[in-house]
Amino acid sequence: MFKKGTKLYSMITGCCPKCHQESMYSNKNAYILSETLKVNERCSKCNTKYRIEPSFFYGAMYVSYAVGIAFAVAAYVISNLIFKANLKVTFIAIVGTLVLFMPVIMRLSRNIWINFFMHYDESLVKK
Structure with missing residues (x-):
């Protein structure tokens, strides 16, 4: 279910939606607020x-x-x-959950959004 090659893997991990080999974000830690939304320009592995x-x-x-509604319902x-x-x-x-998880919600939303438009391509994976 969370294996490489699935959309869910890319959405949860924030990795490149095409090759799943590296993070889309310049810093993997979402809680460094100045870098929460900094996305690399291209994937260094597949050039996406x-x-x-x-x-x-x-x-x-x-x-x-x-996604925010889902977190609020869970809370x-x-x-x-x-x-x-x-x-x-x-x-x-509910308010505490939304504030605490806001960086995660923002990144997860971006991951979901980009996966609507890009799909995993196994031929890009270097063996």
């Missing part, structure tokens, strides 16, 4: 250009909304349904 056109990643904002289920927290604590848990 990540910025297909100017403002390409603006479309990731739409994906970010859905609600964990805090309210599992731990039986009251409404105020549940609200704080």
Whole structure:
């Protein structure tokens, strides 16, 4: 399920959607906020250009909304349904989750967005 060659692998790891051999990001740590969204210009292994056109990643904002909702629902289920927290604590848990995971949500959204347009190509993998 999370094997190289699957879209899910590329989305979760943030690796090149074409060859899955290196990270798209200049820094793998999403929590270095000044570098959270810094994407390499091209893949050094297969030469795939990540910025297909100017403002390409603006479309990731739409994906970010859905991913944020998924994180908020998860926080609600964990805090309210599992731990039986009251409404105020549940609200704080949701907001805290969204703030804490914002760099991850932003990167995950970009990974999902670029994988809509690019597909794994096994012939690019050097053996």
